[in-house]
Amino acid sequence: MRRLLLISNSTLHGSGYLDHCKKQIKEFLSDKVKTVLFVPYALHDRDDYTSTARKAYNEIGYQLEGIHEKPSAVEAVRQAEALFIGGGNTFRLLKTLYDENIVDEIYKRVYNDGMPYIGSSAGTNVATVSINTTNDMPIVFPPSFKAINLVPFNINAHYQDPDPNSKHMGETRAKRIEQYHEYEDSPPVLGIREGCILHVEGDKATLRGVTDARLFVRGKEPVEYKPDADMSFLL
Numbered sequence: 001m002r003r004l005l006l007i008s009n010s011t012l013h014g015s016g017y018l019d020h021c022k023k024q025i026k027e028f029l030s031d032k033v034k035t036v037l038f039v040p041y042a043l044h045d046r047d048d049y050t051s052t053a054r055k056a057y058n059e060i061g062y063q064l065e066g067i068h069e070k071p072s073a074v075e076a077v078r079q080a081e082a083l084f085i086g087g088g089n090t091f092r093l094l095k096t097l098y099d100e101n102i103v104d105e106i107y108k109r110v111y112n113d114g115m116p117y118i119g120s121s122a123g124t125n126v127a128t129v130s131i132n133t134t135n136d137m138p139i140v141f142p143p144s145f146k147a148i149n150l151v152p153f154n155i156n157a158h159y160q161d162p163d164p165n166s167k168h169m170g171e172t173r174a175k176r177i178e179q180y181h182e183y184e185d186s187p188p189v190l191g192i193r194e195g196c197i198l199h200v201e202g203d204k205a206t207l208r209g210v211t212d213a214r215l216f217v218r219g220k221e222p223v224e225y226k227p228d229a230d231m232s233f234l235l
Helices: 017-030 046-059 073-079 090-099 103-113 172-181
Strands: 005-007 034-037 061-065 082-085 117-120 154-157 191-192 196-201 204-209 212-215 224-225
Touching: 005 017, 017 046, 017 117, 017 196, 017 204, 034 046, 046 061, 073 103, 082 212, 090 103, 172 191, 204 224
Parallel strands: 005 117, 034 061, 034 082, 082 117, 154 191
Antiparallel strands: 005 196, 191 212, 196 204, 212 224
16 A cells, blocks of 8 residues: 655745645654655755754654665665655656665555655655656756656646746746647646645545645646645546
């Protein structure tokens, strides 16, 4: 039974790291988990990133360990009670997951053992079918754009609506997703705005948080969904 908490962003304007979603994380992990394994691969300074994440998790009653502090990333995933993959650059993150041979290990732990998976931003992107709809620059090249595939669709974290008052002439986020859907067999893309969370329990998916999401499906008009909406049909 897969258990996922897929968060659009780690920091919401006006608050600190994970402050906007600590309540949801606490409810998701409950008292069944004591220690969370943190994957800081999306940022360069892994020690500093782990220190930031550790402080946030300690504040809600959990120990946190950095996967890079372990002798073996594979064994760390195999033994983890719960996993948190933080945000940063999605290409760097996915490349390192492949380099450490833990893409399949994470998939198996989530599906076979029900290991709770928490992702934020880039950590949410890699939980999906592929990273083709990330906003990040390809600063490194992973061996594949295929991600962990914990859900059968893509997510665009930090989704932004077009600004009618902007003089910027570049492509909007919606236009880029439309271009992605010009290719056959491209899965749906759920655009989750900052402050939005997708909570998955088995075959049930529910929107959480304080902002809406926009769903893009190839050949159809985008549809808006509000917090508490049942998104199970995507699974």
